[in-house]
Amino acid sequence: MDALSVYVVGAGPAGLFAARKIAAAGHQVTIFNRDVRPGGLAEYGIYPMKHHMKAGLRKQFAKILAMPNVEYFGNVALHCNGPLSCDSLRAWQPAAVVYAVGAQGTKKLGMPGEDASGVYSAKDFVYHYNGLPPFSSQDFSTGRRVAIVGMGNVMVDIARWLLIDQPGSKPDEVTVIARRGPFEVKFDEKEFDYVEQFLDRRAFRDELARVSDVVAAAGQDVGAVADSVFPWLKTEPAAPPPSRLSFRFLTSPIAIEPDSDGRIERLRVVDNLLIRQGEDTKARATDKESALPFDTLIFAIGDVADPTVGLPYGKNEYLSNTDPADPDRACYEVFDPATGSALPGNYLVGWARKASEGLVGKARFDAERGCEYVLKHLAQATQGVTPTAAEMLDELQIVNDSVVTKQEVERLFAAEARQAQALGVPEFKYPTNQEMLAAIHEGQEAHCAA
Ligand SMILES: Cc1cc2nc3c(=O)[nH]c(=O)nc-3n(C[C@H](O)[C@H](O)[C@H](O)COP(=O)(O)OP(=O)(O)OC[C@H]3O[C@@H](n4cnc5c(N)ncnc54)[C@H](O)[C@@H]3O)c2cc1C
Incomplete structure (x- = not known):
């Protein structure tokens, strides 16, 4: 089987568990995430004092990002009028795109x-x-x-x-x-x-x-x-x-x-x-x-899907396909109103598919179930010439010079762990992107000097 290139948009539980399932099948996964750090609501929604639960999830997420065939670009949001849009993603000709952007709209x-x-x-x-x-x-x-x-x-x-x-x-x-x-x-x-x-x-x-x-x-x-x-x-x-x-x-x-x-x-x-x-x-x-x-x-x-992402949008939600012959498969496929059928190779998982629905375990189950259909699609898919991770990063950095890679996320976590230790608190998070980026760059300089 040839390794195909798959993009996952969103690095909450659904996006990360989707990435793991697709990467474990041997494909090359690139994750694009709005936030600097991965985790989505597991990081920024789950109650701050649930340290044990959050630490356990972070460990699982770190293992996923450490997979050699998973790339991560954080601090880059998909937006219908932005430099990274659904169209620009498709122009890179991946074999599939999995949308796991959660429910970011406000009811x-x-x-x-x-x-x-x-x-x-x-x-x-x-x-x-x-x-x-x-x-x-x-x-x-x-x-x-x-x-x-x-x-x-x-x-x-x-x-x-x-x-x-x-x-x-x-x-x-x-x-x-x-x-x-x-x-x-x-x-x-x-x-x-x-x-x-x-x-x-x-x-x-x-x-x-x-x-x-x-x-x-x-x-x-x-x-x-x-x-x-x-x-x-x-x-x-x-x-x-x-x-x-x-x-x-x-x-x-x-x-x-x-x-x-x-x-x-x-x-x-x-x-x-x-x-x-x-x-x-x-x-x-x-x-x-x-x-x-x-x-x-x-x-x-409860929340609703964010219409500015640029996916076909109905009443408060992204449009997913329907097919009486196989409703389970269809509900994970993005529906294209222009053709009246599924947009080939485009999938929805987690809260992006069903807003505010259940806990992390459910988001994970939903992502893994959806990815069974992604893998079936990949078994017959072909793809054009896709850019390498370095080429994508170069292109992204033309419009946003603070895109964060998975190595940089590791440096951020190390810097925050040092801060937590120095302050004697169970965990520490930099509250602004500027501070996160500064901590990453300080970590980089220390790494280069050593
Ligand atoms: C207040 C609250 C408390 C919760 N507490 C618990 C709990 O205690 N235990 C439990 O198991 N579950 C809890 N949950 C539920 C759990 O957080 C969700 O089930 C789970 O996070 C949903 O995962 P998701 O990946 O679908 O969405 P999200 O976690 O929302 O992840 C979405 C990801 O997409 C990214 N993204 C968004 N828009 C874009 C864009 N335009 N371009 C690129 N990336 C984008 C975001 O940065 C984020 O990383 C809680 C939820 C809430 C709201």
Whole structure:
């Protein structure tokens, strides 16, 4: 079998595990990644204090990058109007391109006031506290009364950050705003354990009483909440917590009212009904409005694909192919609206294929499954004359002289490990690209001098 040239765009878990599968089959893989460092949300999304999990993933990723037939170019983003675009990648004539760019677009509700200051998307907020440039250096100030919209694990991470680990003063109250009711929580119990001591039990019981009739109309009994979804109600914290965590169920935001400085002051909401639909439920808005005072609002309602990448785009997602004869294969193929069929040799994996879907294990599974079809394609594919890694780097550096190679990533990690040791902390990350690049170049000079 001839080794063919395959490009992987994105070096999060999906991109890296895709690269491993394709490289292990003997092909030459080149990864292009927006961020300087590889890892994606494993690096910049997973909660900062999950050191053990992050270290384990970094080790696996380092092994993938160390494969001799894997090249890495970091700090280079694919953009429809940029120097590196889908077309320019294809002009290099790889045998296949795997898009693993994650879900970098922001889901908007389209309501008035969404652009007020103090209103953030969870992804950006999480990128900020996890140290991803440029979010790491931007203003994500929070106030005394914070609302988080959404009831998944990301909400819990953000509440944990605000209530426990955020440096400086903590909010007086974090309120979770949920479209549906207490039985529709999406977070894992073990994640909520981190913040349960802040849960205001009395306010929670009052909230259950407020929604009990509406919930009962959907066949649910709030009397069962403590035995099923909120076991923490059966205990009381040993001491009164310094901040309160509360829930507002069956509530949908409809407008944000800013103060005279342009910062959110109130969130206008409507009450929802809960409608049973078979095994599931859905929320239906009523016209009963109220205004809740908040100075910070974080939307943790999932993300969407980034349309600026330049892939065929539908409603919030890249278009993937459909084929009733083989739906599993088709869902990994990029759909080309111009021909009405798959764009040959172009694949989607991970959160780029299905936004905000599951944990790292799922992204890995999805990438490896998708790559089975990539490998089948490669078994019959031919390719033109593709540039070597050095030629690609030369071309990329004409427009961006700070493209980072895998050797440079190793130097960065070594510099950061030295910093962590000097500071006596479990891990250290440079918060700006300039600092990362400076650390790489210092490492290079030291290496050359030795
Ligand atoms: C807040 C949060 C907490 C989480 N916590 C956990 C947890 O505790 N445990 C767990 O298992 N999972 C967790 N997850 C889920 C996990 O992070 C994802 O399942 C996984 O990272 C998805 O992988 P991916 O590679 O598809 O996307 P991503 O991880 O988003 O990777 C996308 C990659 O593409 C690159 N990229 C983006 N745009 C471009 C572009 N235009 N050009 C080139 N490159 C580009 C990015 O730089 C990035 O490297 C969490 C997710 C979030 C949001």
